Amino acid sequence: MTAVKTWLESWPVYRQLTGSDPFGRGKAARSMATEAVVSRTATADRVVKSVCPFCAVGCAQNVYVKDEKVVQIEGDPDSPISRGRLCPKGSASKQLVTSPTRVTTVKYRRPYGTEWEDLELDTAMEMIADRVLEARRKGWQDTDDEGRRLRRTMGIASLGGATLDNEENYLMKKLYSALGAIQIENQARI
Amino acid sequence: MPGLGASFGRGGATNYLEDLANSDCIVIEGSNMAECHPVGFQWVGEAKARGAKIIHIDPRFTRTSAIADLHVPLRMGTDIAFLGGLINHVLSNDLYFKEYVVAYTNAAALVSEDFVDSEDLDGMFSGFDPESRTYDDTSWQYQPEEPRHSGSDDPAEAAELDRTGEDPSVKHADRAQASGSGGPPIPAKPQRDDTLQDPRTVFQILKRHYARYTPEMVAEVCGIEPEVFAQVADWVTSNSNRERTTAWVYSVGWTQHSVGAQYIRTCSILQTLLGNIGRPGGGIMALRGHASIQGSTDIPTLFNILPGYLPMPHALQHSTLEEYVADAAGKAGFWGNKRSYMVSLLKAWWGDSATAENDFAFDYLPKINGDHSSYRTIADMIEGKVSGYFLVGENPTVGHPNGRMNRFGLANLDWLVVRDLQMIESATFWKESPEIETGELAPETIATEIFFMPAATHVEKEGTFTQTQRMLQWRDKAVEPPNDARSDLWFFYHLGRILRERLAGSDDPRDRPLLDLTWDYPTHGETQDPSADAVLREINGTGPDGRALSTYMQMKDDGSTTGGCWIYCGVYADEVNQAARRKPATEQGVVASEWGWAWPLNRRMLYNRASADPDGKPWSERKKYVYWDEAAGEWTGADVPDFEKNKRPDYVPPDGARAQDALAGTDAFVMQGDGKAWLYAPAGVVDGPLPTHYEPVESVVENALYKVQANPTVERIPGPWNRENPSRSEVFPFQVTTYRLTEHHTAGGMSRTLPYLAELQPEFFVEVSPELAKLRGLTHGDYATLVSARTAIEAKVLVTERVRPIRLRDGQVVHQIGMPYHWSYSGISTGDSANDLLGISLDPNTHIQEDKVSTADIVPGRRPRGPELIDFVEEYRRRAGVASGRVGLNGRDPVAADAGEGSTL
Numbered sequence A: 001m002t003a004v005k006t007w008l009e010s011w012p013v014y015r016q017l018t019g020s021d022p023f024g025r026g027k028a029a030r031s032m033a034t035e036a037v038v039s040r041t042a043t044a045d046r047v048v049k050s051v052c053p054f055c056a057v058g059c060a061q062n063v064y065v066k067d068e069k070v071v072q073i074e075g076d077p078d079s080p081i082s083r084g085r086l087c088p089k090g091s092a093s094k095q096l097v098t099s100p101t102r103v104t105t106v107k108y109r110r111p112y113g114t115e116w117e118d119l120e121l122d123t124a125m126e127m128i129a130d131r132v133l134e135a136r137r138k139g140w141q142d143t144d145d146e147g148r149r150l151r152r153t154m155g156i157a158s159l160g161g162a163t164l165d166n167e168e169n170y171l172m173k174k175l176y177s178a179l180g181a182i183q184i185e186n187q188a189r190i
Numbered sequence B: 001m002p003g004l005g006a007s008f009g010r011g012g013a014t015n016y017l018e019d020l021a022n023s024d025c026i027v028i029e030g031s032n033m034a035e036c037h038p039v040g041f042q043w044v045g046e047a048k049a050r051g052a053k054i055i056h057i058d059p060r061f062t063r064t065s066a067i068a069d070l071h072v073p074l075r076m077g078t079d080i081a082f083l084g085g086l087i088n089h090v091l092s093n094d095l096y097f098k099e100y101v102v103a104y105t106n107a108a109a110l111v112s113e114d115f116v117d118s119e120d121l122d123g124m125f126s127g128f129d130p131e132s133r134t135y136d137d138t139s140w141q142y143q144p145e146e147p148r149h150s151g152s153d154d155p156a157e158a159a160e161l162d163r164t165g166e167d168p169s170v171k172h173a174d175r176a177q178a179s180g181s182g183g184p185p186i187p188a189k190p191q192r193d194d195t196l197q198d199p200r201t202v203f204q205i206l207k208r209h210y211a212r213y214t215p216e217m218v219a220e221v222c223g224i225e226p227e228v229f230a231q232v233a234d235w236v237t238s239n240s241n242r243e244r245t246t247a248w249v250y251s252v253g254w255t256q257h258s259v260g261a262q263y264i265r266t267c268s269i270l271q272t273l274l275g276n277i278g279r280p281g282g283g284i285m286a287l288r289g290h291a292s293i294q295g296s297t298d299i300p301t302l303f304n305i306l307p308g309y310l311p312m313p314h315a316l317q318h319s320t321l322e323e324y325v326a327d328a329a330g331k332a333g334f335w336g337n338k339r340s341y342m343v344s345l346l347k348a349w350w351g352d353s354a355t356a357e358n359d360f361a362f363d364y365l366p367k368i369n370g371d372h373s374s375y376r377t378i379a380d381m382i383e384g385k386v387s388g389y390f391l392v393g394e395n396p397t398v399g400h401p402n403g404r405m406n407r408f409g410l411a412n413l414d415w416l417v418v419r420d421l422q423m424i425e426s427a428t429f430w431k432e433s434p435e436i437e438t439g440e441l442a443p444e445t446i447a448t449e450i451f452f453m454p455a456a457t458h459v460e461k462e463g464t465f466t467q468t469q470r471m472l473q474w475r476d477k478a479v480e481p482p483n484d485a486r487s488d489l490w491f492f493y494h495l496g497r498i499l500r501e502r503l504a505g506s507d508d509p510r511d512r513p514l515l516d517l518t519w520d521y522p523t524h525g526e527t528q529d530p531s532a533d534a535v536l537r538e539i540n541g542t543g544p545d546g547r548a549l550s551t552y553m554q555m556k557d558d559g560s561t562t563g564g565c566w567i568y569c570g571v572y573a574d575e576v577n578q579a580a581r582r583k584p585a586t587e588q589g590v591v592a593s594e595w596g597w598a599w600p601l602n603r604r605m606l607y608n609r610a611s612a613d614p615d616g617k618p619w620s621e622r623k624k625y626v627y628w629d630e631a632a633g634e635w636t637g638a639d640v641p642d643f644e645k646n647k648r649p650d651y652v653p654p655d656g657a658r659a660q661d662a663l664a665g666t667d668a669f670v671m672q673g674d675g676k677a678w679l680y681a682p683a684g685v686v687d688g689p690l691p692t693h694y695e696p697v698e699s700v701v702e703n704a705l706y707k708v709q710a711n712p713t714v715e716r717i718p719g720p721w722n723r724e725n726p727s728r729s730e731v732f733p734f735q736v737t738t739y740r741l742t743e744h745h746t747a748g749g750m751s752r753t754l755p756y757l758a759e760l761q762p763e764f765f766v767e768v769s770p771e772l773a774k775l776r777g778l779t780h781g782d783y784a785t786l787v788s789a790r791t792a793i794e795a796k797v798l799v800t801e802r803v804r805p806i807r808l809r810d811g812q813v814v815h816q817i818g819m820p821y822h823w824s825y826s827g828i829s830t831g832d833s834a835n836d837l838l839g840i841s842l843d844p845n846t847h848i849q850e851d852k853v854s855t856a857d858i859v860p861g862r863r864p865r866g867p868e869l870i871d872f873v874e875e876y877r878r879r880a881g882v883a884s885g886r887v888g889l890n891g892r893d894p895v896a897a898d899a900g901e902g903s904t905l
C-alpha cells in the first residue's frame, strides 16, 4: 500500500489534484527527474565578476565557469544599480561566448577574391603591419597648403564600437596618434 | 555631448539611475527607456510606486508609455517647440525658481549689444555667413566686466585663438565637444544685473526668444492639444521647487537630429530655470545606448578630442603648447589648469622624451583642420582617398544610415581589418550585400583586401566600461578566448609592438612619435595579453614619486606628473583599482559610493553644491543632499561634494584670482568659466546661443515659426549615393523614425546571431497606423515596400494604434512610420536593413546624423529585385526632382550620361 501511495504521489497530476498546488506551478510539478537536477550555478568551479556588454545601464553579472568553459551568466544581486536583474539581452549574453556561428579563426579575402581563405594569426598581424606602414606613407602630410604643420596621415581610418573597454580605446587613440592617423572614430558619434 | 557640456560644463548625465527613485516627477522624452534600458527603468518604477508622476513624450506609444501616467504623442522632430513652450510657460507665469536662477545661472549676465536674436531675423541669429554656412559667434558674447582675456596668462594669444576660432575649418571640427569636461572658454566674466530687468540680460533675452512658443503654437507645431500641454506644464512646475524635484530622461531620440545638441540645450534651460540641476531626484539623465558610449567619449576614439575632452590640436590654432592652452590658462574654473592636464597626458604618452625643452613633445601630435568624422571619411573612401580602415566591433553597413553609401566606401579601400565575434555584414559586403544583387558591386572587381580578426567576448578579457552615469565598472577575465580570438587590447598592443620593431633604428623624424611612445605593458599568459590593469593605472596617472595620483588637482604643468586622462584621475587612487570595488548595495548608503568609481573623483551627482542654497543650507529637509557644515568648515552630505571641500559659501574671489580660486562660494558649476549654468550659451554651440525650432531636414511640414525651414548650419555630404528627399515632397509624403527593440542590439551582430534573441524577435517589421494602412492599402502581416531617394526596402506590416497620425491646425495630416533598425542579411533572423533607407545629414555640433526623423513613401508588396530596384528608386528620384543616384561599378564613377546634376564625382 505504501509502495502504491509512493508511486501515486510521484505522479505530478495526482499531487496537483490532491495537494495544495492545484495549478501545478510549484511542488506538484516536481518529478524525480526534477529532484535529480542540480543547477549549473551550484556546480561551477568559480564565479567571476563581470558587466553586461549590451546597453549602458551596466548590469553587474556573475559568470559561472566550469572546466574553463562559461556555463551560465546571471545578474549580480549586489549591484546597487541592477540589483541582480538582467533583461533578455543580458540573460542571453552567454551565447555571445558559445554561439555556434561565432568565428574564432582568422579569415582572409584577397583583392578581387571570391571566397574567404584561412590565415595564421601571426602572418595576418605581420601583413597588417606592412599595410599600415604603406598606407601611412601614402597618405602622409607634413604641412598644409600654407605651410602649417600637420604631421599626419590621411591614409588610415578607424571606427570602433562602444563595447570597447576604456583601456582599449586608450591604447587605440595613443597608437593612432603616434602613427599620425586622425580619422579615428567611434560609435559614440553615431 | 555639447548640449550638456555647454550648459553645465560636463558632457555626462548629471545624476545616477538609482536617484530617479527620489524624483517627484519624471519626464522621459526622446527615449523608450522601458525597452532600451529595461533594468534601469526599475528606478522609474520605484518613483512611481512612491507617488511620482511619470510622463512619456514620444511620437510612438511604447512599453514606456504603458507605464506612464501620461503619454504625449508629439509629432516627430518638434521637441524644441514643445520644450520651448514649457520655458515660455515657466517664464511668463513666474514659475521659475528665483533664488536658484539668480545665484547659479547666467540669467543676470548681460549680452553684447551686437547680438540679434532669431526672433528678429526670422530664424537666423546674428553672425551668419551664407558662404560657409557657419556662424561667427563674436556678437553672441557677454558684455565683459573687464577687458576681454585680461585674466589670461597671455591675453594676446587668447584673443588670437578667439579670432581663428571663427574660421570654418575650426567650426567644422566639432570644437563644441571639447566642452565635455570644462565648459567652452569665454574671454571674460560678464557684467551682471541681479534684478534681471535690464533688456540685455540673458533672462530678458530668453523671455523674448520664447514668447511666441505658446500652447497654441505648440498645438500647431507638435500636434498636442493645449489641455495635454497644460497637464504636462502643471505636473512639471508643481514638482519643481524647494521641496520637490523633476528629472528629465533622454536618449538618442534626441541626439540623432540635425538640431540634436539644441534639443538637449532646451531641456537644460528648462531644468535650470526650475532649479532641478544638482539636486536629488532632479537632473538630466542621459541614457547612453551601449556599454561604454560614455567611456568612448571620455577616452575618445574620436577625431576631434583627446582623452578628458582636451581638443585635438588644430593646424590653424595650435602650433605650440602655449597656443594650445592660451584660451584657458589662468582663467576662472578648472579649465584654468588645462596646461597641467595636457602636459600630464604628453608625459604619459612620451615619457622621458617629453621635456620642457621640446614643449613636452606637443609637436608629436598630429593636427586636424576640418571635419574628419566618420561620414566624411566614408565619402573620402569612395573617392579613393583612404587606403586602410579598421572596424573594431562596429558594423557600419547595417548600424549607420545609408548602408549603400557605406558599402561603396568599403569597396574602394586598399585594405580593411574587421575585428568582431561574428561574420558581420561589414566584412561580407563584397559577396552578399544588396548591391551584389543589383549589380552595383561585383566581387571580382573589388580590390579591398580583408582581414577578419576574431575578437574576445566581454568575459574573455579584463577591463572597464563606463556606463551611463559616468561610472567605471571593472570586469575580471573569466576564461581564455578560443583559437585566434583575442581582445582588442591584445591586437593594438601587439600591432604597436610590431610596428615599433619594424621602424627601430629609423632616423625619419616622422617615426619619432611612435619610437618614443611609452609602450611597455606587462603581459599575461601564453597569448601575452597585455595587462588592462596597467593601462588603467597609466590612465589614472602618477606623481613625482611614481605613485598613483588620487586627484587631478595634483597634476602639474612642469612634467613631474603623468596622467592619460585627467578626468579619470582617482580611479587608481591609493594604488587600488577603484573601478573593481563591489561592496554590496545592502552594505552601504543610498549613493553606493563604494560600487565602481564615477568620474570626476567619484562624485555621483554633478553640481551637487546646488542642492544647497547660496548660504550652504539644504533647500529643504526633504531634498537635503550636500551642504556646508560651518563647525567642521567643510561641505558634507550623502555624496562627495562636487566643489572644493573647504571653500566657504561666502567666499568671494580676490582680484587677480586664477583657475578654481577665481570661482566664488556660490559658483556651483565649477567647470564653467563663470561658474554658472548657462541658460544662454555665449560660446560652445555652433548653431545658436539659444535653441530655436527648425523642421527636420526631411519634413513634410512647413516651419510655422520662421521663414528658415531647417537648421541653416546643417552639414551635408552630397553625392549620387546620398541623395536627400526634398522637404514637403508629395513623392515622399510620410515621416519615418527608427528605433530599437529590447531583444536586439543596434546593428544586430550581437543579437541576430544569438538563438535566444533571434527567436524572441524573429523578423523585420514596420509600425503603421490603421489610417495609413487604409490610405495605402497595407495589410497587417503582409509585406510593404518603403522608398526614399537612397533605396527601397521591404518589411512586414504591423498595423497598430501605437503610431498615430497628427492632424495639424490647417488640416494637414502627418502620417508617421516606426521602424526598428536591427536587421540585415546575415545571422539567424534576417531582413532588409532599415538604415539603408536613411540619408546622412548632420548636426553641425556633433556630426551626428539625423536618423530619428526622415521621409519616405510606403506601398504594399515586396520590393523589386536585382537591377529593377535601381530603376524603381530612380523613378522616384525623377518624380521628386532629385538628381540621379546612379553610380558606376562599386559606386566609384557615376555613369556619366545618367549621372545628372549634382554628381560631383
Ligand code: SF4
Pocket: A052, A053, A054, A055, A056, A057, A058, A059, A082, A085, A086, A087, A088, A089, A090, A091, B036, B037, B038, B039, B040
Ligand atoms: S542586462 Fe539589459 S538592461 Fe542590463 S546592461 Fe544588459 S542590456 Fe542593459
